[in-house]
Amino acid sequence: MRKIVYDIAVTLDNFISHEDGSVEGFLMQGDHVAEYAERLKGYDTVVMGRKTYEWGYPFGLVPGKRAYPNMDHYIFSKTLRFDEGAEVHVVDRDELAVLRRLKEGDGADIYLCGGGALAGFLLDHGLVDQIVLKLNPILFGHGIRLFGESTRKVELALLESKPYASGATLLRYDVKYGGAA
Numbered sequence: 001m002r003k004i005v006y007d008i009a010v011t012l013d014n015f016i017s018h019e020d021g022s023v024e025g026f027l028m029q030g031d032h033v034a035e036y037a038e039r040l041k042g043y044d045t046v047v048m049g050r051k052t053y054e055w056g057y058p059f060g061l062v063p064g065k066r067a068y069p070n071m072d073h074y075i076f077s078k079t080l081r082f083d084e085g086a087e088v089h090v091v092d093r094d095e096l097a098v099l100r101r102l103k104e105g106d107g108a109d110i111y112l113c114g115g116g117a118l119a120g121f122l123l124d125h126g127l128v129d130q131i132v133l134k135l136n137p138i139l140f141g142h143g144i145r146l147f148g149e150s151t152r153k154v155e156l157a158l159l160e161s162k163p164y165a166s167g168a169t170l171l172r173y174d175v176k177y178g179g180a181a
Helices: 031-040 050-055 095-104 116-124
Strands: 004-011 015-017 045-049 072-076 088-091 110-114 130-136 155-163 169-176
Touching (some): 004 095, 004 116, 045 116
16 A cells, blocks of 8 residues: 655744745755655655645746646645646545545555645544654744644654754654544
């Protein structure tokens, strides 16, 4: 079965962006960036929320097109619509069934790109299998939380910890669910 891997940059105080979605303060250069780009080649499917998808528009992402050319895209949104011929799938209902079907399908692991609300929804339903954090040496104080409003308790098994000269640290965990969701 394919894993859903939440591969995300995060601050030391648990935020993936500022409240407005900006990421000013994250390390955008350094030895950790090349490894992240290489890791992206290992995914063939990406899931993300609408705000995460639309975040790419100012950087040249064309609505309805793929942000990652090598991946099938599933955008979770109740409001987003594209014309026929779009390169992305908009999931506006049966979210859990779609995610379970993706996990059961053939292919590489699934990249959970964000955002925090979608990640929290998936965690609450026991669907996040692995977490890969690019821990940035910064505190935002407030912003978009790593798992949105989720309060689900899970145990994590550390698989990898790697400090970079840039100041970032990679942390990779398997998620261990126990008890009721």
